[in-house]
Amino acid sequence: MDFKNFYKSLFLLILFFSASSLFAQTTVITGTVTDASNKQTLPYVAVSFTGTTIGVPTDNNGKYRLSTTNATLKQIKISFLGYKDAFLSVEPGKEQVINVKLFPSAKQLNEVVIKSGKKPKYRNKDNPAVELIRQVIENKPKNRPEAYDYVEYREYDKMMFGFINVSAAFSDRKFFKKYKFIIDNRDSSILPGKSILPVYLDEKLSQNYYRKNPEKKREVILGQRGVNFGPAVDNEGVKQYFKHLYNNVDIYDNDIFLITSQFLSPISNNSPNYYKFFITDTITDAKNQKLVELSFTPRNSNDVLFEGMIYITLDGNYAVQKAVLKINKHININFIRSMEVDLDFEQNPDNRYHLSRSNTIAEFGATKKEGKSGLLGMRTITYKNYVVNHPRPDTAYTKQSEESTDEAKSRPASFWEHNRLDTLTTAESKVYKNVDSLRNMPSYKRTVDIATLLLAGYKGFGKFEIGPANTFYSFNPVEGLRLRIGGRTTPELSKRYYFETYAAYGFKDEKWKYFLSATYSLNNKSIYKFPQNYIRVSYQKDTKIPGANLQFVQEDNFLLSFKRGTNDKYLYNDFYRLDYVHELESHLSFSGGFKNWRQSPAGSLYFNNTINGQPNSINALTTTELTGSIRWSPHEEFYQGKIYRVPIPNKYPTLELDYAAGVKNLFNGQYNYQKLDFRIDKRLYLSQLGYSDISLAAGKIFGTVPFPLLTIHQANQTYAYDIDSYNLMNFMEFVSDHYESFRIDHHFGGFFFNKVPLLKKLKWREVFSAKVLYGGLTDRNNPALHPSLYQFPVDDKGVPLTYTLDRTPYVEGSVGIENIFKFIRIDYVRRFNYLDHPDVPRDGIRVRVKFDF
Template structure:
């Protein structure tokens, strides 16, 4: 390889270096604390700013601050109610740490007599700060960007994640020496007092077009660039999850979504109920704008609320000109040591404001007292803002939401011309460093080992073995069960995937196995399970299953689910021949056309008996052939995308599904004609300071005469784990229906009540309540008591029925629980309210669940 160099390039290089040094020389960074001049105690929520600018903030609860200006600043001002404003000189263009002392405004007296002085009680009544915030609330609608008829603007989106305060001793250790080039790339200037080691970087430039009537928004991605961690990780999916945590902040919304939680905005309609407001300063900007600095703090520091300050214009618009949003250190939030959002607005020609820049920073760690951890920064910069300039209709028409290949492979010149922000020196090296890292054999081996613990699979290039959690399990029918399986990887083929497993039960001495082939129709280089999916899938499975058992994201032969309560001996051997055609669209509507041949054989204590004039007859096999159509609509759905799997990211939008199944008698041995219709709605409802609720509504109907294995066997749970989608005190096969309606509510209060109780407040426990009701029944044509040609409902060894139909009264159960125990355990006390006369049922139960939440 030959490298060429020229004097022109040398001059450009020197110009770049000189420009960088000059820019850094202008940068003024001041950190420190504000204290009472007499008592030396810190003053929380004091205002600190560079005079004559809008660059400022409030100190945290410990009186500390850190302030940055890209320009040289020579003075710093601090103020707080009841204290004299103090303006001090600082060194322009330098990084420095200082202590600012404020003197109380009260006049000195010769003699002071204290007689039980009481602290002034905060109240909203006759409070000028509250009156001002109500003015802001009244004018919210007209200050929203959507109030314009036409808007277009350019956005530069930069997302960065870094390791925080990595010890300088680590790269000197033998194991890490070969990775020293990674550890050398640390940044100590972006965030004062913190050393950042960036490992993830994603940049995106887009153009947005908005029209009010008819309402439409179109965003065109002009370019996107990001690191690539190799085949073991879906980097695009990781980036999507990061940006989901760092969602775009609109302070004019009543609720602000961050870190999978909803925070009440300080200018929400209900904000005076949950926040305290203080007028802390007035400012005149360089453009002669008059602003009021309004500081705010939560009434309860553990709730999902911000603290900080906002600058309000006094031009009659009462618009937000700047905002600083921090989270309190006492907030009931896991793994987040600190978080800050800076919003800067720019004035339009009509005098109103639009968001110019949004910067969100969060410090993550398992322990808030530790200095290490992760640090994430997302910066959004908006430019070329044009208002009320109509364009042709084609400018607003929806196009593909997917990023084009052209946008993913932009040149360096494109990024130099289109970045609306700059990369730090450390950020500019991330792409090359990660690329070098992924090409190292030692890194690949390390990732291969880690994937066994994280995902349960051991990779062998084009094939991987797993999941490890299913290698061994046990149940009453199979006894000890051993299983081994695997699947092909994208290295084998991006369009074709094979999956298989084999299992053996030492008690029933039977082999079980599974095999499937999936072929993508989405495109040559498109991963099979990547949105939007378009594939054909054929599979065969012979295995044992508990009727009515449905699990959340885990397999039935997971070792931990081997432990169950009560009598658990009724199983089915199933043979499934499946063929599916799946098609997803970019608007998140999808359909699935399927064919299933299903052969059931009773196992354990289960049997298929019919009563004939000659006596009981035991059928060994039940065969059905089904054609199905499944429709699903999940608007704005997002995924965390893995190599060959994906997990939905929770959003505020509902998920609608409708499934129609037709059983065809005589088709491939099918024994019954019937129709089955099931509809479901799922909604994640954000309730701001009151947490959130997961609501599920479902209804189903079977048309036709069928035996009980083809009825709806309602989802029961006899494990000791709390299952969100099942009835946790219902026994397996306890209830069957041919028509039903159900409702499920799982309410998480996120500590709203516990935050007021001292002990619970310290433990950061959170309260949770659930309610489930099931209406259902059985028509006479499907009642085996009235039709001897239908299978009898199962009975136990004493001849007592174990399967029933629901009467006029719905099945109801509810629970109260505590979650966030040790940050990941949920424990519920569950109560069953009716049908308590059925055999082997429990009125009360304790169930546990493991989940990781912020």
């Protein structure tokens, strides 16, 4: 359920506008361009409206689609090197098909040798286009900015999102008249042929410094400005996610990350294995420098690859002087109708080239059908004032303590007018004021309130909100029907003090459960915002399944009430806690705390041991712990939801070390022990082979403890596929006092299915996972050797239900298909050993819901 809140909000808005939009009259022309002499299709032919810059190239099959809302354009021009230009009339405001035959401009030989009716097979061998691209690849290192010892430049970054083709008649409808000031703010100059209604804008101006040896990078933010949709929306998280979709594009990288997908660069080291290259023209730029126009297209149209053109210098450096990167309509990416990246380069004094402007524009929609309403996003980055090989003092490359981002965020409008490296359109310049006015409208607040209840599960009442709604009703074998009501305060009450509570009642066990916490923010910022710095005291009395720790959700979520097998071993827990959390801007975080924990068996679970040869029943186990944790997640970004943070994946690892010490006789604590747990998570990008989410973990307990305090390995008896749990392991099936684990969840992204004709149309994607768990129990914690320790549970026939791992690791794996109906993943999961344990499944089908591109 990754990016759950954000995706649902995004598509709610898209569908909202889809239902009622009226579209402007558009001229749409489609067709195929062929060679008149041999009837073969011609790729990369330029098709444009005569006298304008509105045009498109034909694709690899000679097909094109051209559109405009300008009713005065009545003629198109078709031109291609080596062929005569063609001029054809079109009918404005209509959809029409115009197929074109181009005639060669040079005389043809009278003798023609016909070998076959098939097109000549494309080959890399003896292909001058491929030889040229290999020269570009060979010279990549010296054409990157990092080739210089010192580089500095100013950067202006603008991100805009808007709705497409919202008709003027839309604002005249009775319900939407109050929003007329927003709906009428349309712009047809941003993208030729489309009317854009901007609703989101973010700007950043920065000065950047780079030093090669020792390598240092520093960004000084001079100004930052963005729209604010109100406290119900994590505005900073929205910005981070949008920039995650529109990453900086460096064509010299082997892989380019865009729209949560990894594209292979056309000048990647192995690009000739995935792309077809064609030399389509030779031109001369404004400085009389000769450039080769090199066109390229994917060998497989479903693969995550670009098509387009790059312009290469012939000065011996083989540098990229300009690039146009597009995607085709068959690509295996959801909700993207079109995307184009335009890269422009300028010449340095030493005649090398640096990136001067990057413009990424993409059109989103619930379907890929053209002409429907949707969303358009554009990120434009402008680079100016390049200085190379000019050393600065060491302080220029190191972040200074006096730098203040708060000052950069409060720049007046006059600052932006004088310092922008680009211009805003008239419609863009009105976005800030329009969103501010919208945010203060009662109807907008009501709409956000309803959306927050439906999507996040909370109903706001100003200083207090009730939720989450999906926990109001649930059931389990111990409590039977369980009803719960709860809520928490909001920053409207205070940015320093926060309170949260809930009460629940089980109709079968006839017991009340409740929770109460009070939090004090030490940095006078919301405790839900980064960086967190707070102290919290809390008390909780509730049930818990031993070993269950489901990601992002509460155990009393209604959907998790449905479980396989026997799951009636519960705990009644009483927690008294004191927690301190401190996050640093570097994404290094610390936490510490105190916990007094009383756990009593519930359901069919029991605590028994033997004292002086006699069986003994234990009502409760009390533990007092001192805890500490350190976590480092460099460059971490996330969207802050109402209940939890949703991390935005990147290539950097996350490391966490947790420590706990049990203290005997402190607040009735019964055991002395120490516990260490370490975990590292990393997403590994493998270019066209997709990506892997890898996790390594290890832990050890020092001391003698009863089995409820051992590591109870994380099982999952629901029918949902849980990434972090063992999906065919029963609750409480395995315990250890030392363990090591490995998990890999690999997503191929359609690498194999894209090559199968019947499957490529479905756009399904392959996925597999493997989970390996080593562990064991030392003699000091083995109840078979020490009867005074709690005995492992057995069923009513005396068959053991809880085990330790021997020298053989627990192994389970799965193969699956994701992107079914664009959001469903189905896995066939197989358990490979320990199959002699009672009531364990050998295999099973599990489902996961995931919204992704």
